[in-house]
Amino acid sequence: MAKGRVTVIDIAQAAGVSKSTVSLVLQGSPLVNEGTRTKVNAVMRELGYVYNRGAANLRQSGAKSKIIGVVVNDLTNGFFAELAVGVDMVVQSAGFVQFLSNTSESLDRQREVIASMREHGISGLILSPSRATEASDLKPLVAAGIPVVVAVRNVPGARVSSIVSDNREGIFAGVQHLASLGHRRIAFLGGFNDTAVFDERLDGYRAAMANCGMALEESLIVPSAPSRAGGADAIGRALAIEEKPTAAVCFNDAVAFGVCDGLRTIGLEPGRDFAVVGFDDVIEAKTAVPALTTISVDPQGMGRRAAQLLLKQINAGKAEAEAIVSSVRLVVRESCGSGAIAKRQSSPIMA
Amino acid sequence: MAKGRVTVIDIAQAAGVSKSTVSLVLQGSPLVNEGTRTKVNAVMRELGYVYNRGAANLRQSGAKSKIIGVVVNDLTNGFFAELAVGVDMVVQSAGFVQFLSNTSESLDRQREVIASMREHGISGLILSPSRATEASDLKPLVAAGIPVVVAVRNVPGARVSSIVSDNREGIFAGVQHLASLGHRRIAFLGGFNDTAVFDERLDGYRAAMANCGMALEESLIVPSAPSRAGGADAIGRALAIEEKPTAAVCFNDAVAFGVCDGLRTIGLEPGRDFAVVGFDDVIEAKTAVPALTTISVDPQGMGRRAAQLLLKQINAGKAEAEAIVSSVRLVVRESCGSGAIAKRQSSPIMA
DNA sequence: TGACTTAGTTGGAACGTTCCAATTAAGTGC
DNA sequence: GCACTTAATTGGAACGTTCCAACTAAGTCA
Numbered sequence: 001m002a003k004g005r006v007t008v009i010d011i012a013q014a015a016g017v018s019k020s021t022v023s024l025v026l027q028g029s030p031l032v033n034e035g036t037r038t039k040v041n042a043v044m045r046e047l048g049y050v051y052n053r054g055a056a057n058l059r060q061s062g063a064k065s066k067i068i069g070v071v072v073n074d075l076t077n078g079f080f081a082e083l084a085v086g087v088d089m090v091v092q093s094a095g096f097v098q099f100l101s102n103t104s105e106s107l108d109r110q111r112e113v114i115a116s117m118r119e120h121g122i123s124g125l126i127l128s129p130s131r132a133t134e135a136s137d138l139k140p141l142v143a144a145g146i147p148v149v150v151a152v153r154n155v156p157g158a159r160v161s162s163i164v165s166d167n168r169e170g171i172f173a174g175v176q177h178l179a180s181l182g183h184r185r186i187a188f189l190g191g192f193n194d195t196a197v198f199d200e201r202l203d204g205y206r207a208a209m210a211n212c213g214m215a216l217e218e219s220l221i222v223p224s225a226p227s228r229a230g231g232a233d234a235i236g237r238a239l240a241i242e243e244k245p246t247a248a249v250c251f252n253d254a255v256a257f258g259v260c261d262g263l264r265t266i267g268l269e270p271g272r273d274f275a276v277v278g279f280d281d282v283i284e285a286k287t288a289v290p291a292l293t294t295i296s297v298d299p300q301g302m303g304r305r306a307a308q309l310l311l312k313q314i315n316a317g318k319a320e321a322e323a324i325v326s327s328v329r330l331v332v333r334e335s336c337g338s339g340a341i342a343k344r345q346s347s348p349i350m351a
Numbered sequence: 352m353a354k355g356r357v358t359v360i361d362i363a364q365a366a367g368v369s370k371s372t373v374s375l376v377l378q379g380s381p382l383v384n385e386g387t388r389t390k391v392n393a394v395m396r397e398l399g400y401v402y403n404r405g406a407a408n409l410r411q412s413g414a415k416s417k418i419i420g421v422v423v424n425d426l427t428n429g430f431f432a433e434l435a436v437g438v439d440m441v442v443q444s445a446g447f448v449q450f451l452s453n454t455s456e457s458l459d460r461q462r463e464v465i466a467s468m469r470e471h472g473i474s475g476l477i478l479s480p481s482r483a484t485e486a487s488d489l490k491p492l493v494a495a496g497i498p499v500v501v502a503v504r505n506v507p508g509a510r511v512s513s514i515v516s517d518n519r520e521g522i523f524a525g526v527q528h529l530a531s532l533g534h535r536r537i538a539f540l541g542g543f544n545d546t547a548v549f550d551e552r553l554d555g556y557r558a559a560m561a562n563c564g565m566a567l568e569e570s571l572i573v574p575s576a577p578s579r580a581g582g583a584d585a586i587g588r589a590l591a592i593e594e595k596p597t598a599a600v601c602f603n604d605a606v607a608f609g610v611c612d613g614l615r616t617i618g619l620e621p622g623r624d625f626a627v628v629g630f631d632d633v634i635e636a637k638t639a640v641p642a643l644t645t646i647s648v649d650p651q652g653m654g655r656r657a658a659q660l661l662l663k664q665i666n667a668g669k670a671e672a673e674a675i676v677s678s679v680r681l682v683v684r685e686s687c688g689s690g691a692i693a694k695r696q697s698s699p700i701m702a
Numbered sequence: 703t704g705a706c707t708t709a710g711t712t713g714g715a716a717c718g719t720t721c722c723a724a725t726t727a728a729g730t731g732c
Numbered sequence: 733g734c735a736c737t738t739a740a741t742t743g744g745a746a747c748g749t750t751c752c753a754a755c756t757a758a759g760t761c762a
Binding site for chain 1 (some may be wrong): 748750751
């Protein structure tokens with residue numbers, strides 16, 4: 001048993017057929033006699049045969065390796081872990097395996113792992129690009145005809161498919177929720193104003209303010225680092241203006257938490273004295289005090305859809321670039337006050 | 352450019368050498384002339400050559416595929432995501448890539464993905480086994496000489512390496528901490544009593560109780576499902592006995608949270624009226640109210656060590672089974688009361 | 703009977719590498 | 733000038749599979 005690998009030739013010999021026939025059995029071809037098939041299968045089990053996929057897709061060159069690559073920028077972030085799980089689910093049931101690598105936002109690492117995956121012959125790639133990824137980074141892949149789906153963040157200029165969450169609609173819903181609670185002066189806090197995601201969210205803010213007939217003041221828009229510290233800073237600046245806001249939609253949950261911190265340092269209690277809406281629905285959003293009202297994106301679902309799209313392109317043999325925006329829902333908790341409303345745990349939104 | 356793959360033969364032709372020489376260059380052999388080497392490398396870059404690792408390790412059969420498999424039972428759990436990241440770090444810098452699959456505790460899935468990975472020629476496997484994994488599940492792997500490292504949970508009877516956290520020492524430290532705060536009646540709550548992990552933790556409890564000269568009463572040990580609901584149930588039963596406990600070490604953090612719930616429903620405030628210690632240090636432990644005093648294991652470090660061990664075995668060509676227990680530390684927060692002590696954020700423990 | 707069809711099987715070439723033994727070219731010692 | 737060493741290169745076989753064209757055996761039709 002321990003002598004070398006069991007090959008298709010060993011099976012052929014033991015079953016008294018040719019290697020070609022064994023190969024046919026392997027592929028489930030209808031050309032082989034039922035008797036031979038069962039015989040061959042029995043021998044395989046008996047000898048502990050392991051299919052050598054490497055050899056196989058050496059022959060059927062370029063075709064199906066049954067491997068896809070998944071590269072994410074931060075797997076320690078629950079969001080991306082969920083994304084990976086979603087991908088894994090559909091990929092597994094399609095009989096594929098996935099390479100999964102983490103880049104920690106490093107462009108070099110990203111380049112390395114993608115190169116490495118190519119050497120191993122991936123038939124497609126799902127990429128949650130690290131910051132500053134450029135279209136040129138993906139150029140060789142698409143030139144080689146390998147389908148690519150970028151997720152979460154877009155790569156401007158790259159002719160690949162993408163799936164991102166509906167940033168505009170999410171913030172829109174957040175603002176509308178605040179308006180329905182009676183707020184008229186609503187700020188937009190946090191985020192670097194030179195990113196595509198920021199633009200989309202700000203766009204949603206503007207649209208919702210207009211939609212509710214509220215004044216749009218530039219002083220109510222205060223960018224900052226998309227972090228807790230940035231949020232604390234932003235709320236400070238927002239409350240320094242003449243007509244102070246009474247509520248805010250935040251660039252993300254981290255900013256929202258920072259806003260809560262900032263409010264408390266000046267004696268205001270978030271949820272009671274000031275309403276706060278986040279974005280992302282990170283795990284802590286549920287357990288924080290007050291529990292954060294936020295925009296929830298379904299990362300696992302995004303992963304599933306990304307994988308489905310990729311598999312579709314792999315099977316089609318042609319990668320028609322396609323852009324999906326993943327819908328998003330408002331989750332009402334306690335950070336906007338109003339216990340009555342907080343009772344309905346969440347409300348879905350049409351995309 | 353789009354016509355087929357660029358092969359080593361194309362390079363050879365373009366550079367005016369033989370394919371053997373190109374191969375030598377690829378492997379960084381010192382046998383080739385410096386001039387030829389740079390020439391060949393230049394041509395490779397020019398033609399956009401991509402190394403075909405599949406073909407390579409078809410030839411050097413059984414040797415190094417530069418792929419390792421990682422299979423975890425629940426990637427949505429932050430603990431395992433961190434573990435995977437740790438593995439990825441060392442695996443990446445060793446020039447390997449990892450297959451990563453999630454089993455969601457399903458034995459069937461686990462079998463499938465492991466089989467699939469074998470077909471793709473992994474040179475080693477890191478497995479955080481799903482419940483009820485048996486030694487026989489790993490038998491074929493070790494028979495084929497593929498190194499296996501099981502992590503987090505042990506697989507009894509399997510002749511493979513393992514890395515698990517120091518369950519005994521962790522609980523021991525928890526009990527000792529409670530004793531140092533003056534508690535004399537300390538319960539051990541939660542966990543299914545038919546698992547190896549339970550036994551190890553209970554063992555730590557017994558040893559610590561004995562060590563502190565405290566009575567060991569069986570009624571203070573109450574198993575339950577290792578979940579929040581289980582914890583609530585367990586504390587109820589623990590407080591129904593004659594001489595009630597004043598503190599508890601819990602099987603894990605989920606149980607500990609359940610214990611807090613249970614305490615509150617009968618009007619007791621955890622951290623003030625009853626001391627609670629968890630195990631795992633999940634993310635919520637820090638943000639919960641009261642913040643949970645718990646035993647922290649370093650999953651990323653575990654992942655790194657698991658990967659190092661596996662690579663060592665792969666390089667050695669022989670898989671000497673080795674058992675590592677990963678040390679663990681007590682993190683003191685607020686769920687045992689005593690603000691004075693809570694000030695020192697954590698205290699390391701000798702393993 | 704001979705020409706066909708059909709179901710099942712088969713040998714050999716090919717995929718892109720690596721390894722081995724063989725070869726060439728040039729230098730070295732005497 | 734000969735036997736040697738050394739440095740660099742090379743052709744061909746091999747790895748385990750798939751694909752193709754060819755083949756066999758048996759049945760069908762007129």
